[in-house]
Amino acid sequence: EPEVTQTPSHQVTQMGQEVILRCVPISNHLYFYWYRQILGQKVEFLVSFYNNEISEKSEIFDDQFSVERPDGSNFTLKIRSTKLEDSAMYFCASSEMGQGMEGYTFGSGTRLTVV
């Protein structure tokens, strides 16, 4: 079964450093998403991406965050200057139709620890 692949599975970084989280969505999917889950809290929507541009973003997704699809397969989330409160599990997801009615395919997540 096709998978969404995320790397690395765990990233430790110092506060103020830049991090890039990588995702390879399912090849025929056109819609891409990032969600995050702070330990013990809800899974929260960050951003959706379609046709090489952001289609929607939450209030969490401020100027410190950016997304990019640098080639035909990768989808990245960059945090420019990490803060302690950015520590969370980050999930990438993709969907074929871009409709929440059908659900998405999620990756297994990257655990980001900011120290």
Add this chain to the structure above:
Amino acid sequence: GDSVTQMEGPVTLSEEAFLTINCTYTATGYPSLFWYVQYPGEGLQLLLKATKADDKGSNKGFEATYRKETTSFHLEKGSVQVSDSAVYFCALSRGSQGNLIFGKGTKLSVKP
């Protein structure tokens, strides 16, 4: 705004016990409702869904019925197995935007 509330965990059951995980939602309009499952070390997997009132989603022995009158989507399974041990997330999505709003998750542990 829209929200999802799940019963607090963890839930610990013996094998073959009956499972209910409660989920209620607040939303305008008619959201689609989902249960996702996260097995240890893995990503979120769609378990089942329902897109309109009175729909019943089912998969792997799990069921949930979209109840508009009680704004609920409770997850049930008649006989759980050790392999069902995971974290279960209730979620909703409105319209064409498709962004998911999740509950906090309920951890289920099934003992042999």
